[in-house]
Amino acid sequence: MSADPTPSVSAEGAAQAPLLHALDVNKHYGGVKALTEASLEVGHGEVHGLIGENGSGKSTLLKILSGQTLPDEANVTLDGKPLPLGNPVRCLDAGIATVTQETTLVPELSVAENIVLGRRAIRRWWGVDRRASRQRAVEVLDRLDLRLNPRTPVKRLRPDERQMVEIARAISMDARVLILDEPTSSLTDEEVDSLFGVVTNLKAHGISTIFVSHRLKEVFHITDSLTVLRDGRTIAKEATADLDVDKLIALMVGRHMEQKTGGAPPAKLGKTRLSVSKLTVPGMIEDVSFEVASGEIVGFAGLIGAGRSELLQAIFGLHASAEGTIELDGANVWNRNPHQAMNNGFALVPADRKEEGLILPMSIRENLMIARTADSFRLRRPPLRREAEELDQVVGSLRVAGAKGRGGAPIASLSGGNQQKIVLAKWLAVDPKVILLDEPTRGVDVGAKDEIYEILDRLREGGPAILVSSSETPELLRLCDRIFVMFRGRIVTALAKDDASESAIAHYATGNN
């Protein structure tokens, strides 16, 4: 571990001091400031909401509190004592426990075994003291009023029940502050209710909860007070009762709010190119219907898990259980796999460039040509000279820095933004009629972002239907003629360019109608 400044001890310790008190938290990654003098106060037995848009610094702050990330500078005390920052084990010992969406339970072990997993107290020289461990687990389950059979293997539990086991595990380790990071995103309504029952119960035992959720309805339902983060700063600390949805969205969105659409020229839209009706993927997308005109860019907004990515994937033939109808230029098409989708004129730029977009060990040229040549006779010799020409052409028109004349260089030698341009160019080479883009500028620097937007603007002229899914609302406002907002697998509203704003999108995306 490198020697970073140790947090100075705050010598307050007054009777009414908050249980968890974080002050002046600064953290940067490279040249980017993730947190600037952020602060957070959580009182005894309080349910405290931590609210902010994507990239506002929430997850960084949570990582600092749980010891996973060392801040540049911070003053964090728990019950008056400084928190051992940068050490996840000691933060846990000090009483801060985190429960995330991905459970860290062992599916084959029972509820009781999972609750006491890894605890020294129940180890005996011959192994694990089963009776003692079950007893401890039952104590905790009783205390939280959880009706779970301690002998049931965790793999047979519902998602909410698994989360409760995680909470029970945290409590059994004497957690004083429980961080619930997006706990409801994979739960049904009833499951959310039962989870909230547990949270209320914790409150009665004097255990504080930090509740992180994008679903504002739930935030208003369960929290006592709120901290709003924006661009790495603490913007507001309020009692929940003093706020309403619109005020809260205004706080979250802040200065962006009135910043409306960007420089995209009003599109000359053609005839309906793509028509999707009653598209359903069980458990992911419910009855989605929409139309996209030739030359139109439509956006899909929504929280993570709202079904945006799955919608694009389903259109591209990646979900075997998808049902519905898709019409392209009035003719029925149905993509059963990516190869067929490509031949039908569809292209997908996936969200995860490194995992799904590129073949990292291969060269720039090979990555560029892969889709275009997917139907060539396989024993043919790739025409290297023509490929080199084509690469130089693409590189020139898309301004891919560092790729001219270097087709044989590994794709990994390009920067993120230029890699993304190659992924885009790979599909433009097949001249698609429908372009599906999932997070088109994720991990791309600001300059390259604008260039990608301009490329998409120019693409309209060729008349494809362009569908963009993004978690960055300003991006959608910049690009799209219309924005569909999704919530839990459904399109809840369609906003025309002039009606769309960050606050309107945030309003619908968080489950308000």
Place this chain on the structure above:
Amino acid sequence: MVKQDDNGSAGDGRTRQLASNSLRTLTDASFLGVFLMLVVMFLYFTFTQSSFLTSGNITSLLTGVSILFVVSIGMTFAMLSGGIDLSVGSVLALSGILLGKLVVGGMPIGLAIFLTLVGGAVLGGLINGFFVGIVGLSFLVVTLGTNILFRGVVNLWSNSKTTQVISPFLETLAFENLLGVPISVWIMIGVFVVAFYVLRNTYFGRDVYAVGGNADAARLSGINVGRTILFVYAITGMLSALGGILQVARVGAASPLVGETIVFDATAAVLIGGTSFKGGSGGVVGTAVGVLFLGVLQNGLAVSGVQSFWQQVVTGAILVIAVLIETLRGREQVSIGRFRLRRPARARGG
């Protein structure tokens, strides 16, 4: 998209690019270290053992590795695609038995050899390749299973007995020279050249690297991943069958006991030659170096009168070191046990 480029600098770039393409096999050569060791070892044996660098010894060295060579080239395809074929030894033995039955049954030798090669391709492609590529089962489980299964068929079919196979043509194949070079060495060279060409100069070769490099991205780019894997295992099977044919030719008999350990040597040769265990990088040049490394080591130690077990010790050590180097190169954070050699690059958060 196709517009004629009109400035001169593009021409330069093109030449550079073509040059870099042909140089690529050499420059990103992960086998360079092993190649240097091969050269050093070769020189060492040349200067210390007068009987090492003689035409007779080099001929026996090369003919001695010919079976391992063709099987390793086949294994290279499987490993480049991100898999492995554990059944090469059993396919080799089964092909030998098949060839023996056909020849003893009176079939013309040319047709018998052809059918044996087809048989190997069918065993590899339609069984291993089908289950791995089309059905999507684990390559380890499938080829481990078929290795046992094929070996069982070998023993049943041959009654666990070695059959003599008399064929002048096979004898020529094993023991005659062409232009002063043993025919089995010509076969090695031929297999190498074709494999190199297919991997570097065809769309299929690109598919193999793409599937091994990132199967998801390849599928999303419209590549038929299942079909590619099927053909890869067919090639591995066919080259194992070629190994079986060479084996029968050399011994003059079809034995059910052959090829039981060749899978280890072939895998070692491919890995020593720098092909990634994860697939997607490496190639047959490295494999050729790997096989020659094993061959020179074994031959040199034998000529020096050193116990042959030392060969195992050195091979094993080199293998682990080669894989260690590859792993360390691919890692951002290098830690061996508790010792961290370089600080991790922290991931960006938001």
